[in-house]
Amino acid sequence: MASPRSGGPADAERARDAALRFCDAEYPEATTVILGGSSSTGKRTPTSDIDILLIAPPSTFERRNGSPTSEARVTHHDGERFDVFAYTVEGYREWAERDFASLRPVLPVLLTEGIPLRTGDEFSELRRWSADRLAPGPRPTAHQLALRRYAVTDLIDDLTDAMDELVSAAIRADLLRGLGELALLSSGAWLGSGKWLSRRLRAFDPESADALAAFARERDHREAVRVAAALLDRLGGRVDEDFVR
Template structure:
């Protein structure tokens, strides 16, 4: 990884006591663009002098921009568990898939602890899945009934997100935010992702609504009357 030197200098300048440092994102995958930052996971019990457990923030350094997620050991566990509970374990994916800068045996121990949890995938109970179908049912009706162009565009975008999440969670696959959501859907089933996204990308909202309705049926159908949150 050609960015290793600048990462090492950044660590020396800002997180010298880091025991574990892992680069994630496009830098780790070798797919950086001109505006890509460097996603950096840092773990160490001596990182903070003010008693905090975690820090998430941006740092400009040597013509690069670092997006840093830093934790003491207990803070990392807390945030990792929170990500699992929300079905979006970002820092665990960084930990297990990223490029090691520092870590050695300690990093391998953490990876061996959390990898089986990632491999099992998320567990969304029946009530949560029903609630997600309830939300999609409501948005779907809004999309079909709306005549305002902006309202339809916004509603359709929200509907894509909620439907993609439902597809993934129904099949015990992790969800993602922003660009990572369509990526995870494509990883699951590229044809299914294309079928859902194609009418949305071309502004064919009625066809998009039909596709969402079909996915809703696969997940168990519409939820509306009688549902209690």
């Protein structure tokens, strides 16, 4: 039998039960409850929390004395850590639009890919709206992509000249994310952060993911610069000419 947070069907079932108990206790008026993240896929680790997206009436938020349309919080219940995204229908649309504008649609992905534990009248329409917006992928302009290439070019030059160990580490971290995001957008994929950047990159551009992993593990300074520069070449190349940001 699987132990708690060990992954697998039994753990996924425990996560679903815990999510419903939590919502019954904290958000009894919620009409739609979605379980997301690793809890929805049966791939929880010992440090995984339970991601929940819920839709509730305005009275829920008035009662909780928070925003009139939304509440995002991290809390603990029955030995589990919950990452909660709670909205009215209007609040969900507002924050989803912000997600789309940032090119990192966390809420729409959660709604469309998560497991519905409870579905109200609004669920089907919101999921269809979200799916329709997600389907085409991000549409960055040529200038937006060039701006990202410019930023990566600058970071590669900074890394080339970096002498201090801490400075080098900071630049490498920025460069890892900058190259990863550029690769995702160049592949027509929405952005992700942290582990989701690597997961999405593995799914949409495995070659860039392998190159980024090689950059991350490379200890030789000059070789790390070479690997980063080669990946940038694959993604459109350096921006060295005069550039208006």
